[in-house]
Amino acid sequence: MQPHLKIHQTRGAAALSISLLALAAGAYGQNMFVSLDTSARSSTVAEPAGYRGSASEGSSVSSHNGSGGEEPSAPSSHHGHATSGGGSHENNGAWVGSKGGMPAAPPVAEKPQLVLSAEGGYQSKYIWRGVDLVQFTSYNAYYNGTPGAKISAPEGDVYFLGMSATYNGWAFGVKYVESLSHDFNPFFAPLLSTRDAYSEYIFSANYTYALLPDRWLNATAGFDFYYYPNGEFWGVDHQGLAYLRFVTPHYQWAQPFLNLFYNVPTTSQGRGLATGNFRQGLDGNYVTGAKLVEGCGFELGAAGGAEVARTGNVGYGVSYSLSTTYKNGYAYEPNGFSHITASLSAPVTIGQNLTIAPSVNYVYALKSINSPYAPGASVWNYPGWWFGLKATYSF
Numbered sequence: 001m002q003p004h005l006k007i008h009q010t011r012g013a014a015a016l017s018i019s020l021l022a023l024a025a026g027a028y029g030q031n032m033f034v035s036l037d038t039s040a041r042s043s044t045v046a047e048p049a050g051y052r053g054s055a056s057e058g059s060s061v062s063s064h065n066g067s068g069g070e071e072p073s074a075p076s077s078h079h080g081h082a083t084s085g086g087g088s089h090e091n092n093g094a095w096v097g098s099k100g101g102m103p104a105a106p107p108v109a110e111k112p113q114l115v116l117s118a119e120g121g122y123q124s125k126y127i128w129r130g131v132d133l134v135q136f137t138s139y140n141a142y143y144n145g146t147p148g149a150k151i152s153a154p155e156g157d158v159y160f161l162g163m164s165a166t167y168n169g170w171a172f173g174v175k176y177v178e179s180l181s182h183d184f185n186p187f188f189a190p191l192l193s194t195r196d197a198y199s200e201y202i203f204s205a206n207y208t209y210a211l212l213p214d215r216w217l218n219a220t221a222g223f224d225f226y227y228y229p230n231g232e233f234w235g236v237d238h239q240g241l242a243y244l245r246f247v248t249p250h251y252q253w254a255q256p257f258l259n260l261f262y263n264v265p266t267t268s269q270g271r272g273l274a275t276g277n278f279r280q281g282l283d284g285n286y287v288t289g290a291k292l293v294e295g296c297g298f299e300l301g302a303a304g305g306a307e308v309a310r311t312g313n314v315g316y317g318v319s320y321s322l323s324t325t326y327k328n329g330y331a332y333e334p335n336g337f338s339h340i341t342a343s344l345s346a347p348v349t350i351g352q353n354l355t356i357a358p359s360v361n362y363v364y365a366l367k368s369i370n371s372p373y374a375p376g377a378s379v380w381n382y383p384g385w386w387f388g389l390k391a392t393y394s395f
Helices: 140-144 377-381
Strands: 023-028 032-036 059-061 104-107 115-123 158-167 170-179 199-212 217-227 238-247 255-265 295-311 314-328 336-345 348-350 354-365 384-394
Touching: 140 377
Parallel strands: 023 295, 032 059
Antiparallel strands: 023 032, 059 104, 115 158, 115 384, 158 170, 170 199, 199 217, 217 238, 238 255, 255 295, 295 314, 314 336, 314 348, 336 354, 348 354, 354 384
16 A cells, blocks of 8 residues: 655644743752753753852752743753753752753852753653644644544653753753654654654753842843754754743742743744645645744743752752743644643752652643644643653762
């Protein structure tokens, strides 16, 4: 039997890049800080340039990911000073998810310290701003939304590995994310018989500055670059995410944050790999990857956490995040508030360097997807519950 030819007929700007939303939590006991990031795409954020912790604060702990409060996180570490990626709202904290996690940080010193961190983990779903990215960029979910579909719909769980460095307000990181299943049919693959695993590399850089003293207001500006080994998932082989984050980490249990983001295709003219490979859609335009990777919006929420118990050199913490996302120009989704994400993590710190953070997360969709070109939207637009486990080691 000859494989079927896929012709996509899509309208509007589509979306979804991986941002690194790191939710900070304040002082983690007297010698740590905890932050929650439930996305594997989250990035590391550093301590503001020139910040000097008080004697009671001692050291800080941090890690990334988990989405924004969502999605796996990007490479990062919040020890010391700088963090990388667009994922954290607080400089001192740990993230959850493939993009987040919780690495231990060295003591805050009078002089800037270079902190290196390595992380790895698992996420049952790869969420970004409420959307399951693996399902969104594969044709399995769409095809299964039609009568008589004969293509499987594998689970979209992922694993991730990353490294980051922070110094005096600057943060740099790199992360690799890959789905456990290799049975996905990339959205822009011309044949239904094509199968591969979803994967991406995330390169992050950001700078954090204290706008107000005593942790009343910190700002982080950064850029994340995404490279896709198989560009047929997105229709482009790379894209970028610019972001600007504001957070008030003064109180450990109540840290409001605002994360502004803009996705932009970084290929020539934004047309990507799909150009010339597909027929025209119903709107008369060629279906290109640019429609899946360009959009903007903001995430508004609050996070917090602290160490609640300690036995010897082992500390037990609790951290949370709650946020809502506003999106404009993303595929299939009407402009406006799209999702609410809630995350809860129980990080365990061992010694001064190792943090293991399990997390449970829930995503609630505020709007339904009624596009006739997305019959399987319920799979990626209504993720529901997802779980993560992240380990971070700082040195």
